[in-house]
Amino acid sequence: MPNIKEKLYEKIVENRDRVSKLVKQHGNVKISDVTVAQAIGGARGVKCLVTDISYLDPEEGIRFRGYTIPETLEKLPKVPGSDMPYVEGHMYLLLTGEIPTEEEALELADIFKERQQVPQYVCDILRAMPRDTHPMTMFSVAIASMQRESEFVKAYQKGLSKYDYWDSTYEDGINLLAKLTGIGAYIYRMKYRGDVIISPDKDLDMGGNFAHMMGIPNPYDDVARLYFILHSDHESGNVSAHTGHLVASALSDMYYAISSMINGLAGPLHGLANEQVLRWIQGVMDQMGEKVPSDEEMKKFVWDTLNSGQVVPGFGHAVLRKTDPRYMSQREFCLKYLPDDPIFKYVDSLFRVVPPILEEHGHAKNPWPNVDAQSGVIQWYYGVKEYEFYTVLFGIGRALGVISNIIWDRALGYPIERPKSVTIAMLEEMVKG
Ligand SMILES: CC(C)(COP(=O)(O)OP(=O)(O)OC[C@H]1O[C@@H](n2cnc3c(N)ncnc32)[C@H](O)[C@@H]1OP(=O)(O)O)[C@@H](O)C(=O)NCCC(=O)NCCS
Numbered sequence: 001m002p003n004i005k006e007k008l009y010e011k012i013v014e015n016r017d018r019v020s021k022l023v024k025q026h027g028n029v030k031i032s033d034v035t036v037a038q039a040i041g042g043a044r045g046v047k048c049l050v051t052d053i054s055y056l057d058p059e060e061g062i063r064f065r066g067y068t069i070p071e072t073l074e075k076l077p078k079v080p081g082s083d084m085p086y087v088e089g090h091m092y093l094l095l096t097g098e099i100p101t102e103e104e105a106l107e108l109a110d111i112f113k114e115r116q117q118v119p120q121y122v123c124d125i126l127r128a129m130p131r132d133t134h135p136m137t138m139f140s141v142a143i144a145s146m147q148r149e150s151e152f153v154k155a156y157q158k159g160l161s162k163y164d165y166w167d168s169t170y171e172d173g174i175n176l177l178a179k180l181t182g183i184g185a186y187i188y189r190m191k192y193r194g195d196v197i198i199s200p201d202k203d204l205d206m207g208g209n210f211a212h213m214m215g216i217p218n219p220y221d222d223v224a225r226l227y228f229i230l231h232s233d234h235e236s237g238n239v240s241a242h243t244g245h246l247v248a249s250a251l252s253d254m255y256y257a258i259s260s261m262i263n264g265l266a267g268p269l270h271g272l273a274n275e276q277v278l279r280w281i282q283g284v285m286d287q288m289g290e291k292v293p294s295d296e297e298m299k300k301f302v303w304d305t306l307n308s309g310q311v312v313p314g315f316g317h318a319v320l321r322k323t324d325p326r327y328m329s330q331r332e333f334c335l336k337y338l339p340d341d342p343i344f345k346y347v348d349s350l351f352r353v354v355p356p357i358l359e360e361h362g363h364a365k366n367p368w369p370n371v372d373a374q375s376g377v378i379q380w381y382y383g384v385k386e387y388e389f390y391t392v393l394f395g396i397g398r399a400l401g402v403i404s405n406i407i408w409d410r411a412l413g414y415p416i417e418r419p420k421s422v423t424i425a426m427l428e429e430m431v432k433g
Contacts, residue, residue, distance in 0.1 A: 004108055005170065007096050012166060012411040015052075019412050036427055044318060048419070049242070053094050053404050054233040061325035062234055064090070065097045069230065069325050076229075077102040079205050084225035087206040087400070088112060090232060091177070094404040109205050115178035116200055116209075118186060122146060122179075126187060135187050135389045136266040140259045142183045147255035149175065156251070165251075166411035172254035173403035180396045181206055181224075185213035192386045210396075219337065220382045224393075226333060227378075230326045230371065231394045233401025237319070240265040240395075244402035248409060249417040261402050262395045268313070271394040273372035276313035278380065278387035280305070281346050292345045298353045306361055314373030315354050316364040326371035330378060343377045 002010070032047035054064045064072050076085030076099060089105030092098070100108075122142050129138060147153075151168040160168070182200055189197050198213045207225035211218065236245055244261035248254070265271035284293065284301050293301070305312055317324065331351075334344045351369060358367035376390050384390075422430075 004092060004096065004104070004111075005167075007098070008166075008170065008407075008411075011096055012408075015408075016412060036431060039422070039427070042318075043237075043419075049236040049245070050414075051236040051405055051408070052097065053401055053408065054235050056235040056319050058319055058321040061320065061322070064233060065093050067093075067099075069329050072229065073226075073329070075099050077105050079208065079221075079225070082208075082222055082225070083219075084207065084222040085229065087225050087228045090229045091400050091404070094232065094400060095407065111174060112178040112206060113202050115175050116182055118179050118182045119146065119149075122183065123186060126190065131191060134266070135191065135392050136262060136272070136395070138187045138191075139183065139392050139395055140262040140266070142187070143176065143180075143255055143262060144259035146176065146179070147253060147259075150253040150255055151175070152251075152253045162413060165413075166407055169248075169254060169410045170407050173407055176254055176258060177399055177403055180399055181210040182213060184392045184396050185210060187392065188214055188384075188386075188389055192389070214384070216382055216384070223333075223378055223382060226329065227375065227393050228397040228400065230329060231397030233398070233404070235319075236405060239267065239270045240398050241402050241405060245405055245409060246417050248406040249414065251416075254403065254406060257406055258399055258402060261398065265391060265395050265398060269311070271372075271391045271398070273313045273370070274375045274390040274394060275387045277347075277372055278343075278376040278390070280313055281343060281376075282387075284346065292342060293349065295349055295353050298346075298349045299357060302350075302354055302357050306357070312354055312358065314350070315358060315367065315369050317366045317368075317370050320368070320370065321366050323368040324370040327369045327374045330371070330374040333378060334374065338378070338381045341377065341381050343380050347374060347377050 034043075034046050038044055038046050052065070054062055055066075056062050060068070062069065067075065072090065072093070073085060076089040076093065078085050086102075086105040086109060088109040089100045089102075092100040092104055092108050122145055125145050126138055126142055129141065149172075151171040152165070155164070155168040186197060189195065193215060196215075198215050200209050201212050204212055204221075207228065208221040210224045211221040214220065214224075233241065236242060240261040243264035244257045247260040248257040252260075268276050284298075287301075288297070302312055334341070334347075338344050350373065354369070355367040358364045375394075376387055379385075379390055379393070380387070
């Protein structure tokens with residue numbers, strides 16, 4: 001049985017040929033037009049990125065390597081005694097496009113275990129930062145600080161053929177991914193759990209080990225597995241994935257690229273929305289005391305938010321035009337494990353009242369909830385009540401997809417990204433007549 005790197009190389013050779021034929025034989029075929037509204041409006045809907053790792057259909061939602069979320073969760077090998085698959089198996093799928101056997105998932109799990117030790121200097125840097133620094137800032141700095149370890153940089157400086165870029169990029173990606181759960185748990189325990197750090201357990205898979213290092217009993221291991229898999233990728237145009245791709249396109253190494261993608265994820269319109277949802281719900285709870293608001297009362301809170309010019313966090317999407325299937329998977333989890341939780345009741349009430357209000361409000365193209373509307377409530381239930389930490393969890397998951405994409409970008413020789421800009425005066429000239 002070939003190991004994951006050999007399997008990856010077989011696929012790379014196959015796909016290099018496909019891409020080269022497309023460019024040589026059909027390079028002039030038009031796949032997208034750009035309107036003035038799209039140029040000013042954040043390139044929404046402009047088809048100009050290529051990835052096979054995942055595809056987001058507006059009506060159906062995400063497919064990872066062609067598999068829907070339920071199919072992915074069903075087909076990937078499961079951790080014994082658990083409802084959820086190995087995160088390592090999901091990484092195997094994203095990288096190679098094939099569902100791994102249990103043996104193949106475990107082989108990757110072993111590689112991660114060998115490389116999981118977080119360097120002491122990273123801990124020292126985190127400790128040198130003011131303790132009230134946002135966890136996303138800490139996470140980004142910790143990742144950037146390891147740039148000195150880059151295998152790609154070492155190989156590049158010795159003189160590297162562009163056909164071999166992918167190899168050391170793969171090594172950087174796996175080295176970094178192996179440490180992300182440890183860094184996340186370290187930040188959490190240092191900031192919020194009396195600075196009592198828990199060492200990794202080499203017998204556990206990535207999700208199980210993360211729950212262990214966070215100090216939270218099971219089924220938090222399954223929560224971690226579900227989170228990392230659901231948040232892993234959402235095709236290439238979202239801010240975090242696109243930032244990772246863009247930065248890496250300059251041949252900046254994996255550490256620079258992933259630290260940058262984390263910075264993009266930290267915006268409230270993107271990954272930070274999961275923190276904002278809990279912050280918003282807490283605001284409502286403060287006003288309601290112990291009582292769960294009626295739907296009528298909840299409607300008033302939602303309208304107050306809209307009328308004050310703010311967005312309702314956790315609702316709307318740039319591509320999706322239905323309820324996010326990532327929301328639905330987490331909702332199913334909540335219905336199974338925490339149906340009576342008071343915050344779940346709030347989230348459920350928002351699911352009923354917000355979409356008709358956003359439709360009446362008439363601005364958002366998609367009134368339905370996205371992944372962030374549901375994710376915080378699960379964390380809260382299992383004791384992670386420090387909601388500013390939630391986006392770090394999103395970041396660990398998103399790294400799976402962005403790292404896979406960057407390895408493939410290098411393998412297929414995608415060039416430095418450089419769209420063209422125009423001035424407002426040029427646009428005015430173009431629209432005349
Ligand atoms: C996700 C999001 C950034 C997508 O933005 P987008 O692609 O520009 O969305 P739309 O095209 O539907 O936006 C059209 C208008 O509706 C508004 N809108 C979109 N979602 C909204 C929401 N949840 N609450 C209030 N207004 C919203 C936009 O701000 C925009 O307003 P404008 O015309 O005054 O500029 C947006 O829906 C949003 O801000 N949602 C809340 C934050 C969030 O949950 N982010 C996580 C996304 S996974």
